[in-house]
Amino acid sequence: DQQVKQNSPSLSVQEGRISILNCDYTNSMFDYFLWYKKYPAEGPTFLISISSIKDKNEDGRFTVFLNKSAKHLSLHIVPSQPGDSAVYFCAASISSNQFYFGTGTSLTVIP
Amino acid sequence: DADVTQTPRNRITKTGKRIMLECSQTKGHDRMYWYRQDPGLGLRLIYYSFDVKDINKGEISDGYSVSRQAQAKFSLSLESAIPNQTALYFCATRTFWEAFFGQGTRLTVV
Numbered sequence: 001d002q003q004v005k006q007n008s009p010s011l012s013v014q015e016g017r018i019s020i021l022n023c024d025y026t027n028s029m030f031d032y033f034l035w036y037k038k039y040p041a042e043g044p045t046f047l048i049s050i051s052s053i054k055d056k057n058e059d060g061r062f063t064v065f066l067n068k069s070a071k072h073l074s075l076h077i078v079p080s081q082p083g084d085s086a087v088y089f090c091a092a093s094i095s096s097n098q099f100y101f102g103t104g105t106s107l108t109v110i111p
Numbered sequence: 112d113a114d115v116t117q118t119p120r121n122r123i124t125k126t127g128k129r130i131m132l133e134c135s136q137t138k139g140h141d142r143m144y145w146y147r148q149d150p151g152l153g154l155r156l157i158y159y160s161f162d163v164k165d166i167n168k169g170e171i172s173d174g175y176s177v178s179r180q181a182q183a184k185f186s187l188s189l190e191s192a193i194p195n196q197t198a199l200y201f202c203a204t205r206t207f208w209e210a211f212f213g214q215g216t217r218l219t220v221v
Contacts (some may be wrong), residue, residue, distance in 0.1 A: 002153075009151070034209060043115070043201055043212030044154070089153060091210075098144065098169065099210055103153035 003027050004092050006102035014110050019077040021105050023090035026071065030092040034099070035064060035075045038087045047088070048075070080109045114138045117202050117213035124192050124220055132187045132216050134202030142205050143185040145169075145177065147198040148215075154201065160185055192220040 005024045013019045021035075031052040036044035050057040050064045050073070057064050063076045077084055087106045091099040115136045124130050136143065145157040146169075156169030158177040166177060174196060178186045189196055197220050202213040 004153075006153075032207075036210075036212075041214070043203075043214045044210075045212070046209040049208065091154075095207075098156055098159055099205070100156075101146075101154035103151060 002103070003030075004090060004100045004102040006088075006090060006105050008105050009103070010106045010108070012108045012110060013080045015082055016079045019075075019080045019084065019107055019109070021075040021077075021088050021090075021107065023073045023075075023102050024071060025073075025092050025100075027092070027094070027100075028068075028071065029094045030100075031095065032093050033064070033066060033073050034091045034093075035062075036089045036091060036101075038089065038104070044089060077107075080107075082109045082111050085109050115202055115204055115211050115213040117200075117216050119216060120214065121217045122219070124218070126193055126220055128192050130189045130192055130218070132200055132202075132218070134185045134187070134213060135183050136185075136202075136204045136211075137183070138204050138211060139182070140204035140206060140211075141182065143179070144203040144205065144210070145175075145185070145187045146201045146203065147171070148201060149198050157187065157200075189218075189220075192218075194220045196220050 034049040035047040038044040066073045087104045090102045093099045144159045146154040160179045176188045200216045203210045
């Protein structure tokens with residue numbers, strides 16, 4: 001059973017607009033969440049994270065929101081740029097155990 | 112130099128052959144992981160190791176084995192490769208806060 005789900009396989013956004021990527025999870029014990037970005041022919045790279053004691057974390061153009069009651073997190077990218085076009089994975093973990101990854105959302109930012 | 116290095120980057124092998132994928136890291140982390148990526152399935156954990164003497168199965172360990180030769184080295188073996196093991200394989204290390212991935216090995220089993 002997939003414990004971390006990304007229900008949108010792909011998303012297209014105009015340059016300059018907001019990109020919103022969503023992620024749902026089933027295990028209420030998850031206490032740490034991350035977003036990774038992956039370009040073709042490269043390994044995933046860390047983007048931003050959030051602890052379960054927070055509901056928002058911001059880093060430049062990237063903001064992650066966590067709604068624990070809904071078991072939902074989202075990544076907002078504002079403004080979106082063509083270089084943001086990549087596959088985005090959300091991940092969750094319990095303490096320092098393994099990360100569980102979602103299936104990924106392919107973001108295309110149209111110039 | 113990359114913090115996490117995987118070799119080879121690409122490999123084509125025949126069904127039934129034994130193949131080893133190697134991973135080395137310079138970050139000094141104890142925890143190392145092997146994942147595979149398949150279209151529509153995301154990253155799935157194969158094996159992980161918390162130190163040289165601690166090896167654990169992940170969610171899809173059948174058909175795979177691993178060896179942790181040193182803190183810096185973690186190898187993944189396919190004893191008898193089969194076509195549905197064709198995938199992109201990633202090695203990773205982690206701190207509590209984030210995981211660091213290698214560039215991946217694209218394995219094709221024909």
